[in-house]
Amino acid sequence: MTKEKYFDDSQEKKSVNSAFFDGPRKESFKLTRFIYNKREGTVLGRNTESWVKIGIFYSIFYAALAALVAMCMWVFFQTLDPRIPKWKLKESLIGTNPGLGFRPMPPHENIESTLIWYKGTNYENYRQWTDALDKFLAIYKTPGVTTGRGQNIFNCKYNSPPPSGKVCDVDIREFRKCTQENNYSYHKSSPCVFIKLNRIYGWVPEFYNRTTDLPANMPRQLIQKINVTDATELNTVWISCEGENAADVENIGPIEYYPRQGFPGYYFPYENSEGYLSPLVAIHFTKPTRGIIINVECKAWAYNIKHDRKERTGSVHFELMID
Incomplete structure (x- = not known):
């Protein structure tokens, strides 16, 4: 190169x-x-x-x-009112047919379950259920502090409904065997379940009474209850709880309702007044059969409450099992 x-x-x-x-x-x-x-x-x-x-x-x-x-x-x-919804009753998505709710609910990890289950009479076995009820009922125990109801509470009776702007008291002492002091009877294998009617603003129940033709599918026990009820107390949204199937009817045992078998009419209509709390009915299962799942269906009864098991309108379903 x-x-x-x-x-x-x-x-x-x-x-x-x-x-x-x-x-x-x-x-x-x-x-x-x-x-x-x-x-x-x-x-x-x-x-x-x-x-x-x-x-x-x-x-x-x-x-x-x-x-x-x-x-x-x-x-x-x-255009909005903080207390009054713009769309009410038939105009709203909720509609005019209330459903029922029950407490205690299963824990959050079993949110899709409706089974109330515990084993024996040991406190640690049923503690989650009684603790859930304590938490749910806490607002009913200290209304003046937690909801500002102190000035608003009125001692309602069937012949003395609340004045405008007042709310009726819910006295949890009337639940008798279904109180915190009695462990809601879970320690006796005869648990209590609380039922409440879902709120619909402005909804007024149409009550059954003696002169009304009672529906053919109404439980016989409830028909007898209505027939012996004093006329002044017929303005009630009645509650019935039964076993869902033939085997459940056989295993569910006797049921007691506290303080009465329904929601008094003076709690309605719901108008979102300050301090309002939903009325409750405590369902006491006094002697359910142990070791078997019992399907329970509770229904609310009034002329304008329709029942649909599939849609769960006018009723609520849960299971009960005591091992």
Whole structure:
């Protein structure tokens, strides 16, 4: 190889290497100069005056946008009442047919279950259920502190409904064997389950009474109860609990209701008054058969309560098992 040829090859290599390394350096230099150009005094391609102008523009723009949203929200909230729903009864999604709820509910990890189950009379075995009832009933025990009901409570009776703006008291001492002091009878293998009617604003029950034709599917025990009830106490949304199937009817045993077998009419209509608490019925299963799952169905009874087992309207289902 001649000197001239060697020299040419070296120059060509230098030229390639220079192009390879200088390219990224130039790009990096351009990016740095774009972020901050000391010579022209710009940041991201804008000088101080330009940044001030764009800052003022967007400040005014977002302030106007926030004011417009705030004004729309203010107008919207003027159409709403914090206590009274805009859509009621037939116009609402809830409708006019209330359902029932029960307590205690299974723990959150078994949220889809409706089984109340425990083993024997040992406290640790049934503790989760009594603790759940303690928590549920806590608001009923200290109404003045937890709900501000102190000024609002009225001692209601069938012949003296609450005045406007007042709410009826729910005296948990009337639950007798189904109180915290009695462990809700779980220690005697005769547990208590509390039933409540779901709230529907403005709903007024149409009561059954002696002169009304009672439905053919109403339990015989409840029919007898209504027939011997004093006329002044017939304004009641009645409650019945039975075994769902023939085997369940045989195993469920006697049932007691506290403080009465239904919800007195003076608790209705629900109008979201301050301190209102839903009335409760304690269902005491006095001697259920042990070691077997018992399917229980409780129903609420009034002219304008329809029952649908599939949709669980007007009723509630749960299972009971004491090992």
